[in-house]
Amino acid sequence: MAVCIGSPYTLGQSQAHLSSGRLGERITWTQADPLKFLESQPESAKYDVAVLAHCIWYFSSPELIIATLRLLSTRVHRICIAEWSLSSSAFNASTHVLAVLTQAALECRRPGVQSNVRTVVSPTSIKAMAAKVGLVVQREYFITPGEGVLDGRWEVMAVMDREFSDRINELVEDGGEKSVVLAMKDAVEASLKQVGGLTEVRSMDVWCAVLTLPKEAFPVLIPND
């Protein structure tokens, strides 16, 4: 069973909206592992743009992110990335930052993890990975999400869930390491109180970037930030 949540729209709703629009007939939706999909295509298959929209934290390791960027760089002219920035411009979004770091601190000990935060990477780290495969940042900017974007609340709820505490005790054996993850969880709880409860939690800023190989360094038309 798969539960599809999303706010203000789910992924399915967004796809249906796009497919019903005037470009709908030109869109094909493919649900697949990105690296396997690219490898299954002939090397001659080139694409204008690859968009990595809030998906990088789902990758199972930093190495897999680098491998995907490397293969993408040979097949697409431009890679557009939107990912949580680990940066908040408001006090009540800092709870979201703490919550994802806390999840990441626990989940990095779980091989084959299925959570929302499997490999947490900052914009700085993604740029370092991109540089490793020769990609250049053409443009980058930050967006503060609207109040309808509820990811901040969801990630905080995941940490406050009783099951999360159980998993800390189950997965972290070393006393010192367990102490750190517990302290992080308690810091999320304290932050939640300080901002005035779950309904006050906002989502952290989003980092957006356009990457190309140097030979593709043409002017990129995107909105001013």
Added chain:
Amino acid sequence: MAVCIGSPYTLGQSQAHLSSGRLGERITWTQADPLKFLESQPESAKYDVAVLAHCIWYFSSPELIIATLRLLSTRVHRICIAEWSLSSSAFNASTHVLAVLTQAALECRRPGVQSNVRTVVSPTSIKAMAAKVGLVVQREYFITPGEGVLDGRWEVMAVMDREFSDRINELVEDGGEKSVVLAMKDAVEASLKQVGGLTEVRSMDVWCAVLTLPKEAFPVLIPND
């Protein structure tokens, strides 16, 4: 060589101030490991109050904190604790919270560590440890430190130091775990930018508590919060 820093006063300045006061003749300063000191005293030696002032994070393990609380509970009538709360009531103190959690996430992998954050524990966690040895919380409250308390800045500086990044690469072998500590460090850097730089960083709130064994549950006279 020992470098003694502190703001607005160093430990040495505070001790000199107390010793020169009207109670000075009744004060003896002893610099010793708390557990070893207590063990060196006869069991009949009792004390009115033990004050643990911002020292718990220097303990080398959660087990040592519990052992110290256990022995203290048999020798003193009242244990007073002041410790960083991992909670900030202002946006520009959340950088301090992130910085100490980041240090803790790295330092828990270093046996014999000499940093300021050796065993990070929240008020919730300290209360759980106290309960394990039968201690009861008589009273607890939070204090927001004045601007002259610079610990927030110092801990952020420690994370931003080049040496800190070198130690991440040296100490954390697993790629996933390294990714988490690097992300935390980058989150500190992003928070530092958001609050407007180092001079704007404030120190997180301090948690104060009075603990006794149940038989000592007499009214405690401390200022109202």
